[in-house]
Amino acid sequence: MLTLHTAELLVPGAGSAALPGGAVLVDGDLIARVGPYAELAAEFPHARVRRWPGVLTPGLLVRGADVLLERTYYPDDPYEVTELGADPITGAEALADLKLTESRWGNSARRATQKLLARGVVAVAGRLTIPVVRTAVVRSGLTLLPPVAAVSSDLPSLDPFAGRDTAEQAFFGILEPGAPARFAVFTAPDAEALLAQGATTCVATVITGRLLHRRR
Template identity: 70%
Template sequence: MLTLHTADLLVPGGAADEAVPLPGGAVLVEGDRIARVGPYEDLAGRYPHARVRRWPGLLVPGLLVHGAAELLERTYYPDDPYEVTELGAEPITGEAALGDLKMTEARWGHSARRGTQKLLARGVVAVTGGLTVPSVRTAVTRSGLTVLPAPSGGGRRPVSLDPFAGLAVPGEAYYGRLEAGAPARFAAFAVPTEAALLAEGATTCVATVIGGRLLHRRR
């Protein structure tokens, strides 16, 4: 099935001279790939039978965060609502605090599933760094997130659930580019501009698509 995703402003990503925003832009998805990118009216006219998903604000490439192990194997995400009264709602880190939780591999796997949902809810489509806990690797694989090698050398961004932490421009967090033939991997944010996206943050995400599948939608 063909699906047409459109928003008020499409930001294709890529090099600065290529990343010209397209008002009323859209991506046509066929299977797990992007088939076309262009003005919504043009694509809707050419593909009248495509299912249409309209999103407010920006349509951009999905986001990348660093430190998969730190975020998913050394951070515990309490189970809401069952553990929040006892543990609170915030992620738990630190050797002593995690030791008190008496973590098991199964518990790490459950936590990682909740962690990946938090990442998807922020428009994240890829993470960097190796994972060693089998249940965590399984959770990440099933989530659809791409796992990339840890970056070498300097310039590594801070480890955070926030893909924009430490960045001067949001484009530094984009993974890939919205263009024909590319993987259908992108996110929509309910903000009017990239400047607003950086200011208001990734929790403005309203939709995350990976492999052509809608894996997060803010209700």
């Protein structure tokens, strides 16, 4: 089935001109067309239409997946927050006190991947050594990449914009015909405002054509 995703502003990728009222036509797990919504809607009148507020961009990349997923524990809400609190737990001593099993690491990673999807993330980079954590990432739909060269501003964070000078630095890929249908939509009016407002403004995340996150 063809699906036409449109937003108030489309930013196809880093260095690409923004397109007001732009749209992405998805066919299966690939992008079929990119262009003005009015033109694509007229050419493909039977496509399902999803209208989103704000700006539609490529999905985002998070670095330091090993730190975020294998050296950070995300308490289970509501079952653990009374005892552990709601904030992620880091530090070798604090993690050792939790006596985490492989199963708990896997459950923590699944909670973390949901937080990432809710921030428009479609790919993570890092070397994962705990099998259940790696499985959680793969099953979530996120693309797992090898570690990438770090820069001085790189600090492991669930927010892909942390430490970035522009929002485009967090983009993963470009929205063009034939590319995998991986993108996100944010309520910010443009990419500049997106950097200031952060990834929690995400309203939708699409990976391989599937809507894996939608803000309720």
